[in-house]
Amino acid sequence: MTRAPSPAALHTLTAGSSGPRIAFLHGLFGQGRNWQQIAKGVVGEGGSDARALMIDLPDHGRSPWTDDFSYETYAARVADTISAWAGDEPVTLVGHSLGGKTAMIAALQHPAGFEKLCVVDIAPRSYHNLHRFAGYIAGMQALPLEELTSRRDAEERFAQVEPDPGVAAFLLQNLRRAGDSWAWQCNLQLVARDAARGSASRIADFPYAVNAGDPLPAPSPFGGPTLWLAGSESGYVADEDTERMRELFPAVRKVTVKGAGHWVHTDSPQVVIETLRRLLAVR
Template identity: 60%
Template structure:
């Protein structure tokens, strides 16, 4: 992957911290957290919100690979601040990418923060298949406005609906508006069709040959989320022996949107150690 990933910068001075989103997300999903960390004058932290490959405004890939995702993020971080190191935060898909990056490129990661995901195979993308089907079923050629798209989109959960529709973009061409998905739906659909061989739901075996990441790791999980189980602790510490787990009561998988104040405070403490 040669093209640079799309990024959004929040803050201009202070320790560097980069954020990676989950499946169907975009870097700006972390905007609220980044603004809080940067402070009103932007001098408390330098936050980089990254669109992962196949998401947002970043380039698409022909085949999914956590190693390729991690390499692309690492190249983006090196280009953004040559010779510098980062606190790296990742949620869900972004959390797996962040873990793989720390194992492959430990020299650029000062501190790793993994949010509600474990380094394991989750079986399949079955839980996301309905979302993929809903998005592919939307007749883009018939859409006249965003309101029209919202009315036609069949997802019943308003929060999920808004989250998925953030991927819908319009382009003005030859006097008419054309709608398209920024997320690489065909790639996700192909991966979902692999069932229990899904690479997105899986964990790359290639990292088993790498030495563990010896830097500090904050592992945050939602108390009401099924994504992190007690038995995952041994596996996590195999790759990240200094991992410290924090469980946020009452939070589900979307910890940073359900408990933003707690996440901000936790990240402030992490950044304070990097000063």
């Protein structure tokens, strides 16, 4: 993996040397490198089957922070970053959860920049609040950063509030050491502040949702091939979401991945890799 230049100041990683272009967006508290296994599988052994870009969204990873959350800002920054990487070449945009909403907004607001879309386990609607992440946020805020002596110390302390080692490792990837001090690399304060808004949460919302708090004007639909991946054990995507998804993305095809939870690409990586390779081959 090598870093790609990012005039829009979002941190990126690249994989592959030739072939169709595909860009990946992670979910809340994630980083672009969370897509590395999938990206490597899509670009192939020799790196000639595709070219991949993995982006750290604003307020995440090594990308700059914002003062207030906005999907429109996220989408614009993503579109600028991808444009600097791909120029006028067609791009397939893949996004999971928070990244899936950002990908949908990017495709709707900047349709010329994208040829195809893949939305992973999220729907174009408001989820009302961040209650599913409330425990994660509280656990991260409660970690006494000034007392930590090592990453192992952090892991042992965090295990008391998050016993699932996979979830704990995912969240603690955001913990960084600078000299003798520790800090959260993600903008935890912004996420916590948004979560405190309850039903007014902008992260839980979707600007084009029928029930959005501050809905945007109805957009023109995105006409490119759209793959909608859902985990059968997740619950983030419901049957009633299909009508709105088809209104915004009329060429959508839904695929439910058996046995997968919300992190579909982590639970079923080979299924996701093969499905994306087929999407790239669609003409």
